[in-house]
Amino acid sequence: MKSVCLFALLSAAVCLAADVPKPEVNVVDQIIAKVNGDIVSQDEIRRVAKETAQEMKAQGVGGPQAEQMLREKEKNALRDRIDELLLTQKGKELNINVDSEISKYMASLQRQSGITDTEKFHDYVRQQSGLTFEDFLAEAKNQALTREVISQEVGRHINVSDKEVQAYYDAHKNDFIREEKVFLSEILISTENKDAAGVAAAKKKAETLSADAKRGQRFAELARDNSDAATAKDGGALGGYKKGELNKEIEDAVWNLPRGAVTAPIKIATGFEVFKIEDHTKAGLAPVADVKPEIENILYGPKMQPKVREYLTQLRTQAFLQIKPGFIDTGASPGQDTKWQDPAVLKPETVTKREVEEKTRHKRFLGIPIPGTSTTATGKSSSR
Numbered sequence: 001m002k003s004v005c006l007f008a009l010l011s012a013a014v015c016l017a018a019d020v021p022k023p024e025v026n027v028v029d030q031i032i033a034k035v036n037g038d039i040v041s042q043d044e045i046r047r048v049a050k051e052t053a054q055e056m057k058a059q060g061v062g063g064p065q066a067e068q069m070l071r072e073k074e075k076n077a078l079r080d081r082i083d084e085l086l087l088t089q090k091g092k093e094l095n096i097n098v099d100s101e102i103s104k105y106m107a108s109l110q111r112q113s114g115i116t117d118t119e120k121f122h123d124y125v126r127q128q129s130g131l132t133f134e135d136f137l138a139e140a141k142n143q144a145l146t147r148e149v150i151s152q153e154v155g156r157h158i159n160v161s162d163k164e165v166q167a168y169y170d171a172h173k174n175d176f177i178r179e180e181k182v183f184l185s186e187i188l189i190s191t192e193n194k195d196a197a198g199v200a201a202a203k204k205k206a207e208t209l210s211a212d213a214k215r216g217q218r219f220a221e222l223a224r225d226n227s228d229a230a231t232a233k234d235g236g237a238l239g240g241y242k243k244g245e246l247n248k249e250i251e252d253a254v255w256n257l258p259r260g261a262v263t264a265p266i267k268i269a270t271g272f273e274v275f276k277i278e279d280h281t282k283a284g285l286a287p288v289a290d291v292k293p294e295i296e297n298i299l300y301g302p303k304m305q306p307k308v309r310e311y312l313t314q315l316r317t318q319a320f321l322q323i324k325p326g327f328i329d330t331g332a333s334p335g336q337d338t339k340w341q342d343p344a345v346l347k348p349e350t351v352t353k354r355e356v357e358e359k360t361r362h363k364r365f366l367g368i369p370i371p372g373t374s375t376t377a378t379g380k381s382s383s384r
Contacts, residue, residue: 033078033329034322035085040078048077078323079331084146086315091145094152098144105140108224112233154311158303160296168295169288176286181240182254183279185219188229190271206265206272213262219276228271240281250275 033040052073056066091098115121122133129136169176189206191199209226213219223229223236231237246254250273253263257277265272281290288295309331316333323329323338332338 030324032324032327033082034320035082036089036320038085038089040081040085044081045074045077048080049074076330078327079329082316082321082329083312083331084142086312086319087146087149088142090153090315091149094149096145096148096152098141098148101144102137102141104221104225105144106137108232111225150308150311154307155304158300158307160299160303164299165292165295166288168299169291173285176291178281178283178286179242180283181242181279181281182246182277183240183281184238184254185223185236185276185278186229186231186238187213187219187223187227187236187274188271189226189265189274190228192270203265203267203272206274210262210264210274213274213276219262236276237278240279255280 029041029043031039032042032045049070052070056062056069061069109125110116110121113121113124115124125131125133125136131139187206187209189202189209191202194202205226209222213222220235220237224232226232227236229236241251243251243255247268250266250268253266254275254277257263257280259277259279261277263273263275265274312331313333316331317336321329321336321338322340323332324340329338
């Protein structure tokens with residue numbers, strides 16, 4: 001009787017379990033691509049779209065234009081992430097070292113923030129970027145690696161000929177009619193809230209930087225690493241000024257200097273300024289020699305972009321690359337098999353119980369000496 005009741009209870013439990021609906025699985029994140037030893041998660045791709053939308057909002061971009069830009073970014077988000085991983089992997093393979101560049105960049109960023117305490121600076125980076133300091137540092141390093149790989153592997157193979165420069169110049173002469181302007185870069189050593197000793201130290205520092213620049217040190221790097229002006233992050237670049245647009249003392253000091261010249265420190269209300277004359281354009285049509293670098297930059301871009309894409313396609317063909325169904329790499333190499341292999345559905349080798357026992361016996365047999373023999377140091381058996 002008890003057995004019958006127990007059986008009935010178990011049967012009822014099974015029926016109830018069968019009637020209970022299975023909970024829906026809500027996938028928060030998942031791996032959507034494998035790129036050699038790295039992975040791409042769906043959350044990474046979502047974050048790109050979110051950041052793009054925030055950037056456009058901050059820049060005041062809206063309406064149909066914003067929607068189109070966002071759709072384009074979402075469409076190519078996986079492609080761009082795979083591009084980045086392939087380039088950073090290549091950079092490591094080529095043993096490219098960007099540590100010095102990153103150290104200078106972080107030091108410059110800390111100076112601009114005005115925060116001397118390391119922990120507080122790390123908090124500042126987190127608040128500004130939305131990333132931990134370690135992740136921000138890794139991202140900066142990856143971007144530097146990406147730039148260097150493109151420069152070494154693609155950029156150095158692209159040339160713009162003098163014939164191309166001349167042809168562009170002849171077809172766009174109206175673009176090179178100039179007003180007279182002087183183009184400047186600056187280094188500002190601030191004296192704000194400093195006593196007499198502080199002002200003297202600021203003047204000495206400005207004099208040293210001026211002398212360093214005159215000896216050939218890169219002005220942009222000196223500005224980036226030392227200037228107290230907001231232009232430090234741009235290497236001190238100020239842009240161009242027409243006659244009468246500058247403070248008279250500064251204009252008198254820079255107007256007649258040749259391109260590349262560096263001034264002595266000039267005292268202003270907030271400190272000491274050192275200027276470099278980046279260019280001085282005369283009124284009228286600029287000679288082709290003067291605008292050659294500008295034209296080369298204009299022609300370089302259209303040549304560079306397809307070559308970079310060609311190089312990234314080549315990297316794809318050499319990579320272990322798998323894309324999950326439902327996701328598209330818009331930069332895929334034609335004909336490449338990127339079919340997703342899910343370890344959870346791979347079929348294991350099937351063997352019978354008897355085969356396992358036979359294999360085990362065989363292994364034991366090989367590991368134990370046959371009765372009546374002994375194993376020598378060479379592993380060969382001999383009769384007793």
